Amino acid sequence: MNIKFIRSFVGGIIIFFVFYSRLLGQQADRCGTMEYLDQYEKLHPGTKISIKQVQEQAAQWILDHTSTRNIATIPVVVHVVYNTAAENISDDQIRSQIDVLNEDYQAMNFDTVKAPPIYKPLIGNAGMEFCLAAVDPFGNATTGIIRTSTTHISFDLDDSVKFTKKGGDDAWPSTKYMNIWVCNLTPPKLGFTTLPSGTKANPTDGVVVTYRAFGREGKYLDPRYNLGRTCTHEVGHWLGLTHIWGDDGGSCDGSDNIDDTPNQADANYGCVAFPHITCDNNGDMSMNYMDYSDDRCMYMFTIDQANEMIGILNTTRKSILSSTAGCNTTYTYSNDARINSIIVPGDTVKAQSFNPMVQIMNKGQNDLTFLHIEYQIDGQDIQTYDFMGNLPSGYVANITLPLAFTGEGGHIFTVWSTDPNQQQDQYLSNDTLTTIFTITSVVPKNTFDVSFDSPSSLNITIQNPGAPSVLLAIINSMGEVVYQKQLSLISQTTFNFDFADMATGVYFIQGKVGYYYTRGKFLYINPGR
Known part of the structure; x- marks a missing residue:
């Protein structure tokens, strides 16, 4: 073989790619x-x-x-x-x-x-x-x-x-x-x-x-x-x-007319280290798709x-x-579920605790009998729920999730699914949805509502709880604790108590929900005592 020719040929290829890369890589x-x-x-x-x-x-x-x-x-x-x-x-x-x-x-x-x-x-x-x-x-x-x-x-x-x-x-x-x-x-x-x-x-x-x-x-x-x-x-x-920089030539005067993107002087190229501070911002959002960073650095x-x-x-x-063009789906999988929509929360939630509701769709060929669902408000701990049922291919189901908690104001709710039919999800692009909502409480936080099913059966409901559990204590007029227990609020907020052995009198309820203490009182009349 002609080694000189090979070297010349390879060298020509290298020169071509270097030239082409420089053309692409120049800051234009x-x-x-x-x-x-x-x-x-x-x-x-x-x-x-x-x-x-x-x-x-x-x-x-x-x-x-x-x-x-x-x-x-x-x-x-x-x-x-x-x-x-x-x-x-x-x-x-x-x-x-x-x-x-x-x-x-x-x-x-x-x-x-x-x-x-x-x-x-x-x-x-x-x-x-x-x-x-x-x-x-x-x-x-x-x-x-x-x-x-x-x-x-x-x-x-x-x-x-x-x-x-x-x-x-x-x-x-x-x-x-x-x-x-x-x-x-x-x-x-x-x-x-x-x-x-x-x-x-x-x-x-x-x-x-x-x-x-x-x-x-x-x-x-x-x-x-x-x-x-x-x-x-x-x-x-x-x-x-x-x-994202507003195409203002680096003057910091332009705008992309998007409220939550920072003002920045100009385009970023390559993979700049964060924070790259311009226009008195906290760091250019160089990872934004509307900047000029390399592909691996925009996301x-x-x-x-x-x-x-x-x-x-x-x-x-x-x-x-409303196009009738239809879809050539690039995937047809045996096990695939989609988070179709978020039903709750809507735009506004009038309590600081609520049960999220989502609609899932079976996009796979097999009946959907299991789906692991995770959800999160802002940066709080991730909560989970396992759907178990029998959802045929192409069908949807509305799923009510366990109670979620947050404070007043604006929030981000994200829900995603994994493990359809306890198998690896074969298509990830339809698994996640996010929405924005606002909490405007009309019920005071951690309010007790007391009712009686019967003379000796007491119901206590914690309205608008501010945390996933409550340390509940019932105290008599002598200051003695007659009942105390840590109760989970994830799956229920109403609890029943049998007072058949308790004497007639005034009782106090004390609850610690998260960092909050709340108190109330009620009169109990025992017909037998």
Whole structure:
């Protein structure tokens, strides 16, 4: 073998990848959305004003609908426009990107655990499910993947990839499908998107991502952008989000119009150490999907970002929710359960303790006979419940969970499921839901309510308990403790006591619930004594 030739060949490959990595790695916009918008505004004056109006409309929708919890399904068509075999990415690579979207838009991605403590409570779940379309615009069955060969070596931000006559592939109706084009974008751009600006079908509406940053399974993925987060970022734009730093060139004067994202000076690149402090913040939210960090270092939307996207989906992009495109599900598993919705808590709970209620759905082929459910308010201890029953495939059930406790004010409730039929869950993207609610107590905390079933049978109810257990004592008028016991409030808050052997008289109730003491008294008349 010619060793000199091999060395020259390998050296050429190394030089190519170093050059390409430098192109991608330079501190230029990895996202071309704002540059694309500027170009689009010149061709269609007033677009930016329309975008602002759309965002205001979405914000108002959120104010009017503060509790939106059902999973929203978005049918997707992926147009693969390729010039080389490498650009003609596999079905598996495409499906891996759909999986990433489902994880990231339902806060099911494993790397949320890396979020800094000050930002972890802000992690938002948009409650969106993406699937490859099952029906094309003509009513025919489809895989949701369209492949088009092109003579273009690469594409820029001029929309050519979106038109067959210009070497790309025509969009499917944007009112019924989310269009994604995968092609070779000229570096350093990894993707660009049309921001929502109106409800009418738009032949240029959709997301464009370079083949080297699409999905997480592919031979030619760039190592910095190989987890599918470029598409997560661009779909965020498609749902109305802007860059987290406000695109103000580092002045700290811009805004993404999201209340719970910190002001920051500019985009972050690579994997910056936290805290990277700019604009007098507590640290840039560089791990946010709408920043420019490497894929492995971005892993969250915030609650308000999730709400903004939900608002856009239910206003400007509402038509897609009634699409008849159907779904080519990329998973058909024997054992799979979904948290379908959160019924309780709603927007407001008028007590500091309540029984959460969730709806589960059997998405697996087997009957669901067991499901482990865990839930948590804010950062409190995780509570658990095991569903045992017989839920056929495709059926739903409402599950009332054991009592949960918290204080007045705003809170985050999260519920997730594991171990369907005591087997490993085969699909994780539909297991978790989160909602925001407010406690406004109308019943004083730890109030005793006393009633008699019979002359000798006493019921004591602890209303609005502030903790999961009570140390209850009943004391006579001499100060003697006639009854004392630690009682769990998880499964019940009313307790029955037999007073048949107790004398007529005034009795006092004393309860210690958490750190709180509460007292009351009642008169007991024993007919036999």
